[in-house]
Amino acid sequence: MKIKTRSINLSDKILVVFFIFTLIVIFLVKFLTEIDWAYLFILAYILLTVAFIFAYTISRWFSKRLANVVFKIEEMAAGNFSENLKTGTKDEIGQLAHAVNELMSRLNTGIAQDVSKHKELSQAKTDFVALASHQLRTPLSIIKWYIDFVLAGDAGEMNEEQHKYLTEAYESNERLIDLVNALLDVSRIDVGTFSIEPEPTDITERADKALEKFTEEIKEKKLHIERLYDDIPLINLDRRLTKMFFENLISNSVKYTPEGGTVQIVLRKTEKDVLIKISDNGCGIPREQQPNVFTKMFRADNVKRMESVGTGLGLYITKAIIEKSGGRIWFQSPSFDLLLDPKKQSNVPIDKQNQGTTFFITIPLQGMKRKIGTKKLNSIE
Amino acid sequence: MSEGKKTILIVEDETAMREALVEKFKKSDFETFNAPDGEEGLKIALKEKPDILMFDILMPKLDGISATKKIRESSTWGKEVPIIMLTNLSDPDSVSEVASYGVFDFLVKTDWRLEDVVALVKKKLGMV
Numbered sequence: 001m002k003i004k005t006r007s008i009n010l011s012d013k014i015l016v017v018f019f020i021f022t023l024i025v026i027f028l029v030k031f032l033t034e035i036d037w038a039y040l041f042i043l044a045y046i047l048l049t050v051a052f053i054f055a056y057t058i059s060r061w062f063s064k065r066l067a068n069v070v071f072k073i074e075e076m077a078a079g080n081f082s083e084n085l086k087t088g089t090k091d092e093i094g095q096l097a098h099a100v101n102e103l104m105s106r107l108n109t110g111i112a113q114d115v116s117k118h119k120e121l122s123q124a125k126t127d128f129v130a131l132a133s134h135q136l137r138t139p140l141s142i143i144k145w146y147i148d149f150v151l152a153g154d155a156g157e158m159n160e161e162q163h164k165y166l167t168e169a170y171e172s173n174e175r176l177i178d179l180v181n182a183l184l185d186v187s188r189i190d191v192g193t194f195s196i197e198p199e200p201t202d203i204t205e206r207a208d209k210a211l212e213k214f215t216e217e218i219k220e221k222k223l224h225i226e227r228l229y230d231d232i233p234l235i236n237l238d239r240r241l242t243k244m245f246f247e248n249l250i251s252n253s254v255k256y257t258p259e260g261g262t263v264q265i266v267l268r269k270t271e272k273d274v275l276i277k278i279s280d281n282g283c284g285i286p287r288e289q290q291p292n293v294f295t296k297m298f299r300a301d302n303v304k305r306m307e308s309v310g311t312g313l314g315l316y317i318t319k320a321i322i323e324k325s326g327g328r329i330w331f332q333s334p335s336f337d338l339l340l341d342p343k344k345q346s347n348v349p350i351d352k353q354n355q356g357t358t359f360f361i362t363i364p365l366q367g368m369k370r371k372i373g374t375k376k377l378n379s380i381e
Numbered sequence: 382m383s384e385g386k387k388t389i390l391i392v393e394d395e396t397a398m399r400e401a402l403v404e405k406f407k408k409s410d411f412e413t414f415n416a417p418d419g420e421e422g423l424k425i426a427l428k429e430k431p432d433i434l435m436f437d438i439l440m441p442k443l444d445g446i447s448a449t450k451k452i453r454e455s456s457t458w459g460k461e462v463p464i465i466m467l468t469n470l471s472d473p474d475s476v477s478e479v480a481s482y483g484v485f486d487f488l489v490k491t492d493w494r495l496e497d498v499v500a501l502v503k504k505k506l507g508m509v
Contacts, residue, residue, distance in 0.1 A: 137469045138395055141490035145401040148495040154408045177491045 014059040015052070022048055065093045069100055076100075081108045126187045133184040140180065143173050182313040185377045186296060189320040195373030196325050198236035203274060203363075204229045206239065207265055210246030214254045223257060226264040232274055236367025241321045241377065248314040249278045249359050255310070256282035256303055257356070272365055273327075279358035285333040293331065294319045317377070322361055325368035333357040386412040387506055388431035392422030392448070393467060394440045401495065402435070409499045419443025423451055430458050433502055437467045446479055453482045463505045 026044045029035065065088065072085050081104050085097040147170045149155060151163065158166070188194040211225065218225060253263045257280040266277040285293060285300050292298045297312040322329040334355045389411050393399040396417070403413045414429055416422035420442040426434055434452070436445035443451075445466060452459040465486040466479055479487075486505070488498060503509045 134469060137491050138398070141469070142395065142397045142401065144491065145398065145405075145495050149401055149405060152496060154405065181491070 014055060018051065018055050019048075022051065062093065065097075069093065069097050072097075072100055072104075076104060076107070081111070122190070126190050129183055129187040130191075133180045133187070136180045137177070140173060140177050144170070144177070147173065179311045179313075182311045182317065185317050186313055188373075188377060189317065189324075193373045194324075194371070194377050196238045196241060196321075196368055196371035198238050198325075198368040198370055200234040201237040201239050201242065203232055203235055203237060203242065203276075204267055206237070206242045207246050207267060207276075210243050210250055211265070213247055214250060217254050218263075221254070221257070221259050221261070223254060223260070224262040226262060228264065229267045230269045232267060232269050233365075235274060235363065235365060237363070238325070238368055241325070241368075244377065245318045245321050245361070246276075246278075248318045249361075251314065252310075252359075253278055253280035253282065253357075256280065258282065261356075269365070270362075273362040274365060276361040276363070277358060279356060281356035284355055284357055285331075287333075290331075290333060294329075321377070322363070324371055325363070327361055327363040327368070329359065329361045331357060331359045386410060387433070387508065388412045388414065388429065389502065390414040390416070390422065390426055390429065390431040390434045392416045392419060392426075392435065392440070392445065393437040394418055395437070398490070402498070405495045405499060406502075409503075411502075419445060419448040423448045426452055427455055427459075430462075432462070432506055434462055434464045435467060435502075436464060439469075449479060449482050449484055465502065465505070 022044070026040065030037070030040055069085060084101050084104070087094050087097045087101065147166055150158070151166055151170065185194070207229075208227075211227075217223075250263070250265070257263055261281050263280045264278070266275070266279075268275040268277070283302050286302055289298075289300050293300075294315050296316045298315065299310055299312040303310070319329055387410075389406050391399055391402045391406070391413060392415070393402065394417050399415055399417065403415050406413050414425050414431060416425050417440075419436070419440045422434075422436065422440075423443060426448075436448055438445040449464055449466075452462065452464070463486075464482075464484045465488060466484055467488050467490060469490055486501065488501075500509070
């Protein structure tokens with residue numbers, strides 16, 4: 001459609017110029033030769049008609065060729081570099097077409113180089129992460145075991161203070177181990193080498209098993225845990241991965257819900273899927289950061305301000321597990337806009353704050369899709 | 382071999398790690414043998430016939446999986462002796478290969494506390 005409008009536009013301009021020019025000539029002829037008006041008009045009419053047809057044809061021809069070039073440029077802008085333009089004649093439009101072809105072939109080679117360079121880079125990055133995390137695990141376990149050795153009193157008695165400091169060191173090391181494990185998982189996800197091995201599994205058992213990991217924290221923060229489970233038949237699930245994504249989501253809920261808050265885990269059987277809903281009434285996710293929730297190393301600004309630890313990799317890993325196994329994941333968080341003008345922020349009604357976050361996952365009743373891979377993700381089972 | 386004490390062979394190429402395990406098991410009243418690579422580990426295993434063996438997977442000269450295979454093929458003792466695999470990575474391929482030699486205990490080092498390792502060994506030997 002665009003081509004048509006443009007060609008008519010150009011033809012119109014040429015025609016208008018031509019028409020005005022002809023009128024001037026007619027008046028000049030009349031003025032200079034004193035020819036009879038009637039003859040002059042007939043002559044002018046014939047001339048104009050011929051000229052009109054001639055001009056229209058020529059201008060159509062030009063603008064059509066020009067429109068082809070424009071169309072090609074638009075295609076290039078949209079990322080299509082496939083076909084070359086016909087250059088045809090050697091006039092200006094022909095030269096223009098030739099120049100566009102030249103540009104296109106240069107862009108083509110440039111893009112091909114960029115793509116292969118990008119692939120190389122991302123492969124190198126992934127290799128590095130895999131290697132680094134593997135190499136890091138040896139010293140990390142050595143640190144772990146020696147602290148453990150001393151903490152157990154195997155290297156002599158310790159006083160309370162020493163025990164306390166060493167426990168801190170032990171816990172930091174555990175965090176480092178978690179981070180390295182998560183990084184390794186991410187590299188396996190990015191390269192696509194992780195496997196999904198579904199077997200008949202009781203999903204409610206998996207949810208409870210994941211919940212067990214947080215017993216202490218839940219007790220400490222006096223959180224209410226609501227478990228609303230439908231009667232769900234055995235489904236083909238990868239047991240490790242299922243526990244892992246439950247752990248990731250419950251961990252977030254427990255971490256970001258204030259003392260006395262509520263964490264709800266709902267497992268519902270729908271017609272085709274199992275719907276998993278994990279909600280809390282924690283600090284929520286700032287609206288302008290919601291689009292980044294599933295990206296690597298994401299940590300929302302409001303939780304960064306809280307004293308809490310996190311790798312920012314859990315949701316990225318969770319999303320990869322769910323989507324690679326044929327499920328869906330999304331969330332709702334009707335939280336306030338964090339980065340707004342602070343004055344405006346006070347306008348947000350209190351009940352709109354701390355409304356928490358709800359994560360939804362669906363897994364088809366026929367189970368997770370099997371995925372052949374050489375590596376497992378590191379769940380802590 | 383002193384009377385009554387259970388014996389364990391620890392084969393691990395990382396010195397610090399090997400020593401941590403050896404010391405911990407000594408403290409837990411085990412008689413320990415250790416080796417820095419699979420070849421020497423195999424030699425000691427066949428000579429001393431310990432009650433339980435612990436092999437790292439990635440090691441110089443002879444890796445833990447090949448050593449396991451040779452031990453299983455060696456004698457009646459070798460067929461029966463419990464073997465625990467130490468690893469840094471969960472790798473399903475090696476898991477299934479070693480499982481075919483009757484080894485089902487894979488310790489991902491970073492996931493295990495020392496006392497839990499000892500507890501597992503004691504359980505394997507029927508000491509608890």
